[in-house]
Amino acid sequence: MTPLRIGARASLMSLAQSAPILANLAPTPMLLRPFFGAGGDREENRAPLEEDGVFSQEIEAALLAGDIDVAVHCLKDAPTHDTPGLTMAAYLRRDDIRDCLVTRDPEARLDTLPIGATVGTASVRRTAALCAYRPDLELVPLRGPVYNRLEALHRHDVDALVVASCSMERLGLRHRIGERINPEILCPPLGAAIIALQTREDDMDTRKRISKLHDQETEIEAEAERLVLRQMGGFCNAPLAGYCTTHDDCNSVTYTVRARAFSPDGGTVIDVRLTGENATQTAMAVCRQLTDHGA
Known part of the structure; x- marks a missing residue:
């Protein structure tokens, strides 16, 4: 063969x-x-x-x-x-879509970081969400492979990192994850994990x-999310986030599509979430609402 x-x-x-x-x-x-x-x-x-x-x-x-x-x-x-x-x-099959907090103190949480703590990220999405949730934090542009960012953390260049949970898991670093951050606080990128x-x-x-x-379920979610990206003109570091989730209650399957458009400083946010029986149609409806609200 x-x-x-x-x-x-x-x-x-x-x-x-x-x-x-x-x-x-x-x-x-x-x-x-x-x-x-x-x-x-x-x-x-x-x-x-x-x-x-x-x-x-x-x-x-x-x-x-x-x-x-x-x-x-x-x-x-x-x-x-x-x-x-x-x-x-x-x-x-999709992995964990959440971002996670990594610090030198395994007990630290996003809510417990001290005022003025430095957090490393180069992501427009993460920066906007963190500015909105913890405007007292200092965000430091930090980009590169996860191990390079971990080295910056160990050098005390920053106090914390926000990275993808699935990235830590794929590198065998699950034990370094301090907190998996709720998507309501830090919405994942479309196509995450x-x-x-x-x-x-x-x-x-x-x-x-x-x-x-x-994986058929992942395909449906992925195509719905890529549709949102295409319709809204997004790409990997655009001020756009969201996800599609599948709900199977044995009698019927429905899909929830969430999309979040925002200004890079986190001051303006448009968040739309709809549920329907067809993921593609639901994604299109989400895009229409985003557009109607100025996204």
């Missing part, structure tokens, strides 16, 4: 989240190709987060050229619009080989 050529960013995070994929595809023969040139990963001349697709352009080019068969993406970092000729062929596998649109053989990894 021809080996399945899998492409992933060369960051430690990307390789850590790719390892379970390789394990779950066994005994299929595979080759993992790491990509070192993703604009969002570079240590120098790093592409700004205001650019859509800064983490995926190199891998998508290789996929289109036929150099790899599957591209592994964090969905929240993937391009908002599908690249012509490519498709998201499988979504792995979802690993997506991208293939060429016409490569039915590869799509069949990875189909056992696909």
Whole structure:
């Protein structure tokens, strides 16, 4: 059998989240190709987060050229619009969508951080939410791999970090999580905690080989969230957040779509939450309400 050529960013995070994929595809023969040139990963001349697709352009080019068969993406970092000729062929079951607080004191909580405490984050979404919830905190721009941010914490450059819970878990750092922050306080990014596998649109053989990894519930939630991003002109670091959740009570399935648009200082927030039987239609209704309210 021809080996399945899998492409992933060369960051430690990307390789850590790719390892379970390789394990779950066994005994299929595979080759993992790491990509070192993703604009969002570079240590120098790093592409700004205001650019859509800064983490995926190199891998998508290789996929289109036929150099790899599957591209592994964090969905929240993937391009908002599908690249012509490519498709998201499988979504792995979603992990914890919440952000978490990491400090040197494992007992510290967001509510108990002292006035003036420094919190490291480069995320527009996190900055706005923290400004609204704890305007007394000092937010310090801090970007880069999780281990680099942890080093900044240990050097006392900052008093705390806010990072994705799923990132800590995938790196084997669950024990460092001090508090998982309620989404009502810090709304997750659209597409949070979802690993997506991208293939060429016409490569039915590869799509069949990875189909056992696909989670239908996650697909529905992911597509609803990507619809909100597309309709509202969002991308990975836009002032836009939200999520879709599935409710199955045995008799019927409904979907709640939440979207939150805000000013970068957290002073203005538009929060819409609707529930319906069709995730796509509910997402569209959310977008209409966001637009009607000025988002």
